[in-house]
Amino acid sequence: MIISAQTSRDKWLEKVYKKAMAELDEFFELNWQQNQPKVFIVKNRKEIDKIWNQKTPKWLVGWGGRQSGVYILDRKNFKKESDNTYTKERYSALLKHELAHCFTDILTDGYRKPVWLNEGISIYLSGQLKQYEQPKKYKHFLKSFDKQKEGVYAEAGWVVKTLVEKHGKKKLFDLLKQIKTTKPNKKEFNKIFKEIYGVKTSITQPTSRHSLRKTGKISP
Numbered sequence: 001m002i003i004s005a006q007t008s009r010d011k012w013l014e015k016v017y018k019k020a021m022a023e024l025d026e027f028f029e030l031n032w033q034q035n036q037p038k039v040f041i042v043k044n045r046k047e048i049d050k051i052w053n054q055k056t057p058k059w060l061v062g063w064g065g066r067q068s069g070v071y072i073l074d075r076k077n078f079k080k081e082s083d084n085t086y087t088k089e090r091y092s093a094l095l096k097h098e099l100a101h102c103f104t105d106i107l108t109d110g111y112r113k114p115v116w117l118n119e120g121i122s123i124y125l126s127g128q129l130k131q132y133e134q135p136k137k138y139k140h141f142l143k144s145f146d147k148q149k150e151g152v153y154a155e156a157g158w159v160v161k162t163l164v165e166k167h168g169k170k171k172l173f174d175l176l177k178q179i180k181t182t183k184p185n186k187k188e189f190n191k192i193f194k195e196i197y198g199v200k201t202s203i204t205q206p207t208s209r210h211s212l213r214k215t216g217k218i219s220p
């Protein structure tokens with residue numbers, strides 16, 4: 001398939017990109033200056049479907065990673081071509097979410113499991129937590145290991161927030177490094193997680209400071 005690309009000048013979006021890259025770089029401590037990810041603006045749903053070579057759901061407005069670059073639906077057509085709400089804040093967060101995937105890809109060498117962790121990092125760092133009320137109970141996220149299952153977006157960002165704010169960035173980076181070297185399945189991941197965090201996880205009390213219970217199991 002041939003896609004025609006043209007460089008566009010959206011000064012506002014360029015500013016958003018720069019700010020997002022700077023903030024993400026500060027978090028990930030990569031000093032990523034060369035070959036920063038390219039962003040492709042896709043005009044409408046028809047073009048998205050062409051790229052995916054299938055009919056895509058209306059919620060799909062952005063994707064990508066370090067290898068492919070980032071694709072997002074043109075903000076001019078956002079309302080018309082998706083069921084997402086368009087505000088500048090949400091659109092900025094969407095771009096930052098996809099860019100965060102690029103950073104995580106570097107740390108994991110593109111291995112994106114568990115899905116909940118991968119998405120959680122992007123949601124937490126992009127500011128999209130504002131779009132999800134803090135869950136009273138975490139019921140769904142652990143089901144999303146290989147594939148994205150229902151309810152993962154609403155919970156995963158809050159889980160990562162807890163991991164980072166309670167246990168620190170370093171442990172998260174250790175976890176990602178282990179993911180990169182071992183490319184773990186679910187069972188192996190649980191073992192790595194326990195080694196790093198010293199606990200099996202059953203994250204049930206997001207409002208408390210003790211979200212990671214010592215006695216629970218990691219599997220749902």
Ligand SMILES: [Zn+2]
Nearest residue numbers: 097101119122
């Ligand atoms: Zn994502």
